[in-house]
Amino acid sequence: MPQKTSLKGFLSRNSVYLMILPPLVIAVLFMLAPTVSVLLLSFNKGAGVTFDPTRLTFENFFAILTRPTTYIVLRDTLGMSLLATFMTFMVAFPVSYFLAFKVENFRLQNVITFLLVIPYWVDWSIRSISWLSILGREGIVNYLLLSLGLTQTPIAELLFTRWTLLIIWIQTNVLFMLFPIYLALSRVDPELLDVAQSLGATPSRSFYHVTFKLALPGVIVGFMFVFVSTIGDYVTPSLWAGGLQMLGKTVQSYAWLFQWPIASAYGVLLLAVTMAIIYVLLRVVNIKKVFYE
Amino acid sequence: MGTALKVEELVKWYGKEVLALDKVSFDVEEGDFVVIMGPSGCGKSTLLKCITGILPWNEGDIYIREKSMKGVPAYKRDIALMPERYALFPHMRVFDNVAFGLRMRRERESEIKKKVGDALKMVGLEGFEKRWPGELSGGQRQRVSIARAIIVNPAILLLDEPLSHVDYRLQRKMMDDFRDLQKELGNTWILTTHVQEHGLSMARTLVVMSNAVIEQIGTSGEIYNNPKTVFTARFVGDINLINGYVVSQKKRDCVVKTELGELVGTYPGDADLKEQKIAYGVRPDKIQIMKDSDAFDNTIKAELISYYFFGEVIEYLFMTKGNIELKVRAEPAIYEKGKTYTLGWNAEHGNIMDKPSMAKGVKIEDIIYGR
Numbered sequence: 066m067p068q069k070t071s072l073k074g075f076l077s078r079n080s081v082y083l084m085i086l087p088p089l090v091i092a093v094l095f096m097l098a099p100t101v102s103v104l105l106l107s108f109n110k111g112a113g114v115t116f117d118p119t120r121l122t123f124e125n126f127f128a129i130l131t132r133p134t135t136y137i138v139l140r141d142t143l144g145m146s147l148l149a150t151f152m153t154f155m156v157a158f159p160v161s162y163f164l165a166f167k168v169e170n171f172r173l174q175n176v177i178t179f180l181l182v183i184p185y186w187v188d189w190s191i192r193s194i195s196w197l198s199i200l201g202r203e204g205i206v207n208y209l210l211l212s213l214g215l216t217q218t219p220i221a222e223l224l225f226t227r228w229t230l231l232i233i234w235i236q237t238n239v240l241f242m243l244f245p246i247y248l249a250l251s252r253v254d255p256e257l258l259d260v261a262q263s264l265g266a267t268p269s270r271s272f273y274h275v276t277f278k279l280a281l282p283g284v285i286v287g288f289m290f291v292f293v294s295t296i297g298d299y300v301t302p303s304l305w306a307g308g309l310q311m312l313g314k315t316v317q318s319y320a321w322l323f324q325w326p327i328a329s330a331y332g333v334l335l336l337a338v339t340m341a342i343i344y345v346l347l348r349v350v351n352i353k354k355v356f357y358e
Numbered sequence: 359m360g361t362a363l364k365v366e367e368l369v370k371w372y373g374k375e376v377l378a379l380d381k382v383s384f385d386v387e388e389g390d391f392v393v394i395m396g397p398s399g400c401g402k403s404t405l406l407k408c409i410t411g412i413l414p415w416n417e418g419d420i421y422i423r424e425k426s427m428k429g430v431p432a433y434k435r436d437i438a439l440m441p442e443r444y445a446l447f448p449h450m451r452v453f454d455n456v457a458f459g460l461r462m463r464r465e466r467e468s469e470i471k472k473k474v475g476d477a478l479k480m481v482g483l484e485g486f487e488k489r490w491p492g493e494l495s496g497g498q499r500q501r502v503s504i505a506r507a508i509i510v511n512p513a514i515l516l517l518d519e520p521l522s523h524v525d526y527r528l529q530r531k532m533m534d535d536f537r538d539l540q541k542e543l544g545n546t547w548i549l550t551t552h553v554q555e556h557g558l559s560m561a562r563t564l565v566v567m568s569n570a571v572i573e574q575i576g577t578s579g580e581i582y583n584n585p586k587t588v589f590t591a592r593f594v595g596d597i598n599l600i601n602g603y604v605v606s607q608k609k610r611d612c613v614v615k616t617e618l619g620e621l622v623g624t625y626p627g628d629a630d631l632k633e634q635k636i637a638y639g640v641r642p643d644k645i646q647i648m649k650d651s652d653a654f655d656n657t658i659k660a661e662l663i664s665y666y667f668f669g670e671v672i673e674y675l676f677m678t679k680g681n682i683e684l685k686v687r688a689e690p691a692i693y694e695k696g697k698t699y700t701l702g703w704n705a706e707h708g709n710i711m712d713k714p715s716m717a718k719g720v721k722i723e724d725i726i727y728g729r
Binding site: 261 | 447507
């Protein structure tokens with residue numbers, strides 16, 4: 066039987082592949098290609114921005130991994146990012162719990178959700194700048210401390226410390242933690258808690274064994290969102306963290322000096338650490354269970 | 359045998375408008391199989407939730423094995439609940455679902471393993487330990503739910519509408535299984551249903567509820583044969599109802615004046631009904647289509663207008679002179695439409711009811727005509 070070779074036949078036979086072609090092109094072009102180029106550059110000698118296959122080397126990794134500062138920066142970056150993620154969780158979980166279980170009116174739930182989203186209409190930089198008026202030398206906190214007589218002179222250290230960074234990270238990321246947890250919690254059937262209690266579970270044990278366990282996939286998703294977006298962040302630390310050095314900032318500063326291969330090596334290190342942590346997280350919880358049944 | 363459960367004048371309000379339980383009182387013997395039956399919204403689920411301890415009540419008290427449950431949280435009560443939609447923990451395998459109650463009681467894992475195996479065997483789900491709830495059929499989920507409840511050996515097992523989500527064939531089998539299981543375990547079971555057939559066939563003690571009150575408590579036979587209220591008469595089985603008033607009363611035997619003339623019937627209570635408005639009822643299966651030799655306390659001439667085939671029985675619809683319809687259920691026989699026959703029944707099958715319902719504010723006429 067002769068094969069149909071018309072264009073129409075070709076199109077209809079391969080329609081599925083053709084339909085995923087545009088997003089595939091975009092994904093390769095804008096996500097995969099830069100990552101691969103960074104990976105390649107990190108194994109390249111010299112300072113050029115183009116990859117030269119004749120000059121492969123492990124020099125860059127050797128250089129960054131033998132510097133003691135790398136480990137200090139890595140420790141601070143991981144520490145701050147994990148702490149911020151954990152603190153975000155501590156803020157987001159009670160709010161999501163309240164929304165999912167205590168606000169029974171569905172419309173009120175929507176209104177509260179809507180109010181929570183409003184601050185996200187402005188750019189994060191504007192949102193974070195608003196902290197100046199709260200934590201600044203003439204900000205609200207200093208004003209209160211002064212008028213209560215708790216301090217004689219305004220405290221300058223409220224801004225530009227690692228704690229400022231922490232607060233701003235929590236504020237700019239809290240919804241990315243809140244919504245996945247809320248989604249998971251709102252799918253928890255309250256009847257499960259009734260059954261758990263009738264079977265002898267105290268409120269705290271039924272919370273842990275049922276509510277929290279069922280919310281865990283949402284917690285993990287939120288954890289990933291916040292962790293990934295803080296660990297690679299270099300703008301917020303540059304603006305608010307005082308002199309605290311972060312891995313993202315290191316990458317940026319080498320790129321600023323056109324030291325592309327070293328910058329790339331730091332970038333690869335950052336990527337490797339992030340992926341390792343996410344791998345561990347995914348081993349702990351089956352993410353598919355967020356959408357169980 | 360002691361009392362497993364005592365409910366005393368229980369009152370439950372939802373907000374200020376909705377009265378869900380209005381001074382509900384009843385006792386349950388140890389080892390009884392109780393079915394609470396009533397239309398949806400009658401308060402039976404609320405009652406179950408109060409007994410479980412997941413819902414506080416306003417007045418009255420509940421005693422489990424003679425201990426007051428006032429202020430006792432659910433996890434300290436000797437009960438287990440099987441809710442309507444089974445409520446299996448979706449994040450736990452079958453084994454962990456069934457083991458939940460024992461783990462909360464901090465039993466040893468070796469002991470738990472043995473008991474879970476036994477419980478799953480009892481409900482016929484051996485080898486299902488590793489399955490997830492999402493991988494089970496509706497019937498299997500229900501059996502896991504039962505295993506999870508019986509494993510803690512509760513004084514009282516509460517089952518909320520356990521048959522409403524399984525198909526008809528399975529319902530019959532489940533009813534048998536429930537009774538066998540209860541007999542084997544020997545503890546007290548209380549279940550609710552809105553399907554009268556389930557209540558009648560399963561219950562050792564039947565509790566009929568309507569609008570926040572208990573209508574009647576008794577065996578299936580007592581309630582079917584001697585309903586105390588019009589509500590019960592209509593909810594449990596089918597009945598022909600006629601308005602009337604009592605002409606004379608001699609203890610339980612009454613003569614009633616109705617639109618069908620004077621009829622004799624039996625009154626299960628002991629109030630004086632003379633000159634009172636009552637409802638006269640007779641079950642379709644108690645009326646006979648008379649042959650010449652028969653003799654009955656009540657006889658009525660009526661025209662056969664139609665019939666419905668129900669398998670072993672046929673429901674005949676008769677029309678009397680005063681345009682009152684009478685349903686008669688009998689074995690199939692040849693009767694002609696349009697011909698007039700004589701119908702008869704005895705005084706013991708004429709149910710005289712002086713109350714439309716135990717709920718307040720319902721008129722006897724309201725409940726006979728319409729609704």
